Amino acid sequence: MMNTIEIVNEWHQEITEWRQTLHSMPEVGFELHNTSQYVANKLESWAIRIDRCFGQTGVVGIIDGTLGEGRTIAYRADMDALPMQDQTGKPYASQNPGKSHACGHDGHMAMLLATARYYSENRNFRGRIIFLFQPAEEIGAGAKAMMKDGVFEKYPFDEVYGFHNMPRLPDNTISLRYGPITGAGEKFSLVIRGCSGHSSVPHKCVNPITISAKIITAWQSIVSECVPCSEMGVLAVTKIMSGEVFNSIPESAEAGGTIRYYQREVGDTMRHKMQLLASSIAEAYNAEAEVEFEVLCPATVNTHEQTDCVIEVAKQTVGADMLDTNVEPSPGGEDMAFFKKDDSVGACFFMIGSKGTNLHTCDFDFDDSIIPLGVTMLCRIAEQRLV
Secondary structure (H helix, E strand, C coil): CCCCCHHHHHHHHHHHHHHHHHCCCCCCCCCCHHHHCCCCCCHHHCCEECCCCCCCEEEEEEEEEECCEEEEEEEEEEECCCCCCCCCCHHHCCCCCECCCCCCHHHHHHHHHHHHHHHHHHCCCCCEEEEEEECCCCHHHHHHHHHCCCCHHHHCEEEEEEEEEECCCCCCCCECEEEECCCCEEEEEEEEEEEEEEECCHHHHHHHHHHHHHHHHHCCCCCHHHCCCCEEEEEEEEEEEECCCCECCCEEEEEEEEEEEHHHHHHHHHHHHHHHHHHHHHHHCEEEEEEEEEEECCCCCHHHHHHHHHHHHHHHCCHHHHEECCCCCCCCHHHHHHHCCCCCEEEEEEEEEEECCCCCCCCCCHHHHHHHHHHHHHHHHHHHHHH
16 A cells, blocks of 8 residues: 555645635535636646536546556545635635635545545556536535436446545544445425315315324324334424415415435335325315425445445554444435445445534634545545555
């Protein structure tokens, strides 16, 4: 194994400067024109072939090894910031009011750029490395958009690796697990159509508000009675809307929320039970119910072979004492899962413990001290897989 960490340590200050520059120029969603141009300029300066035809502002870098055919591995970094004020007080604080890199994507980009630079200078490997710089992770849409635009068809890969800084974990540690590490998320909408009328004669109406309440109450038993206690399921109703005046029963009511789970079978069960309860309760009161679901992101599932590789690299890089191979999975979503096109594609998503405040807070600033660890991990994963 190459002694990558010494090389990366020599670059640490320069990588930190990239990170802080990116921190000062946050953009959100798909509107990452300056950010993606910065990334593309860096890659091209190292003679890395790029393609910018995916996900509106996504950037793909491609490096082929000089030792012939082999696996193709992909690395993914998210590029978007959050629509919130930067209150870090740093000299490199956001120059774009109301936008801030409060989730550390500036650090993710910097670490993946450094990995690309390393392999632009060390191409003695078999196969290919794809660098996926994606927009719109915070709204769960960027990876999906890049896949819809055909990034996998044009640049197919055998396995994909992702990572995230994590201030809630001990700094300079690596944490991961086999199987689901982040949850699948779907949003749902419920529409109840009844019969409107004056509130003095409710028996002549069909009240969609009370029917919605019965349905929502019935839904609360789905997880406790239909999801095994060994599995994760979350059903959260987060909004309900109906009516405009105090003395009129409205014609319709709407509600919405999310469901989250790790295993597909749990999601299937929750959807089926929600549909069944809604339609049966509405029918009992002469109303109509419509429940629709939209996938936000699938569960991110770490496959065995790729997780084995990351664990082995972590042991050699930080040591077994700084490695957690059974970290608690997060029910929150992570749209890297869209890059795992099907079960033939391996994947591993891992977390790097860091100092600092919680993610998504106005005073969050990426911990630059973890840069050498992150870059070394990424470089050594490729060294193991592309031999």
